[in-house]
Amino acid sequence: MTKRSRTILFLFLGAVFLAGTPAIIFYSQGYRFDWQERWFSQVGAFYLNINPAQAEVFVNDQSIGRTTRILGTTLAENFLPNTYLIRVEKEGYHSWEKRLQVFPRQVTEAKNIVLVPKDPAFTPLPEDAQALLPSPNGEESVPLDTLKDATDLETQYPELKELFSSFTQAVLSPDGKKIALSVGSELWLYYLQDEREQPSHAKGERIFLTRFGQDISNLAWFTPHYLLFTKGDTIMISEIDTRDRLNMVELASFPNPELVWQPAEKTLLVYTGDQILVSNKLLP
Known part of the structure; x- marks a missing residue:
C-alpha cells in the first residue's frame, strides 16, 4: 500500500470515528430520529402490570410479547414521544385497551390492569x-x-x-x-x-x-x-x-x-x- 493510500485510509477511518462517536453517544442517551418531527428526540417507555399474568400486549396493533409468568409485568422501551394504543389480551378474558402518551426520558405506567373473565359461571x-x-x-x-x-x-x-x-x-x-x-x-x-x-x-x-x-x-x-x-x-x-x-x-x-x-x-x-x-x- 502506497503512502498516499495509507493517508487516505487513515483520513477515512478518522472521519468515520468522528462521525460515529456522537451518534453512539446520542443513541446511548436515548435519542432517536423522529421522522414525523424530522429531528432527534429522546425516547420513553411503557411499564405495565397485568392480572392475570402471561397476557399478550399490543402497541398500535403490533404484538410486543407477553407479560412475565409470575409477576405479570412488561417493560417496553425505545418509544418516541407520541400517543400509542395499548391493548392487552388473554384467552377467556375481556381485553383491555387504552391510548397512553409517552414522554421523553419518562416511563408511562399502567400498574393495575385487571382482565375480567368472560362468561363466569x-x-x-x-x-x-x-x-x-x-x-x-x-x-x-x-x-x-x-x-x-x-x-x-x-x-x-x-x-x-x-x-x-x-x-x-x-x-x-x-x-x-x-x-x-x-x-x-x-x-x-x-x-x-x-x-x-x-x-x-x-x-x-x-x-x-x-x-x-x-x-x-x-x-x-x-x-x-x-x-x-x-x-x-x-x-x-x-x-x-x-x-x-x-x-x-x-x-x-x-x-x-x-x-x-x-x-x-x-x-x-x-x-x-x-x-x-x-x-x-x-x-x-
Whole structure:
C-alpha cells in the first residue's frame, strides 16, 4: 500500500470515528430520529402490570410479547414521544385497551390492569351454606341479614354531603385512599390522600367517572382500582383509570340482583329472587 493510500485510509477511518462517536453517544442517551418531527428526540417507555399474568400486549396493533409468568409485568422501551394504543389480551378474558402518551426520558405506567373473565359461571349456593356466609371483608362469618349493611362514611367524612349533596352510596376503597360514590346514575371518586401512582391525584380531588341512563346500585370495590356495581339487572365491573376511556365490562345479568363481593375467596354472591348464587373465582 502506497503512502498516499495509507493517508487516505487513515483520513477515512478518522472521519468515520468522528462521525460515529456522537451518534453512539446520542443513541446511548436515548435519542432517536423522529421522522414525523424530522429531528432527534429522546425516547420513553411503557411499564405495565397485568392480572392475570402471561397476557399478550399490543402497541398500535403490533404484538410486543407477553407479560412475565409470575409477576405479570412488561417493560417496553425505545418509544418516541407520541400517543400509542395499548391493548392487552388473554384467552377467556375481556381485553383491555387504552391510548397512553409517552414522554421523553419518562416511563408511562399502567400498574393495575385487571382482565375480567368472560362468561363466569354462577351456581346456586347450597341451603346448608346459607345460614352463615363470609362477611364482605372475608375475615369473619356473620348472619345473612347483616351482609348488606353499608358502612356509614358520612359521619367520618362530613364533607361528602357538601361535595356530593345527593349521593346514594359511598364505599371506602381497600387501600383507604379514596371513596367511590354513586350519585343517581353517576359514578364519582373522592380522594382522601394523595395518589402518587399514575395517573396521580391530589388529596381532596373529585373525579367524575361515568354516567348511565339508569341509577347505580350495589356499589363495591372489586380491587383497589376497579369498581363493581349494578346498572339495572346488569352486573358491571369498571376500572377507575380515567386516562383515555374507561375499560368497563358487563359481567352477567340477573333479575333485581343484590351483590356481596368476597375478596378473600375472590367470588361474588348474587341474591336474585329466592336464590343465592355464587360465582367461580373472578381473580387469580
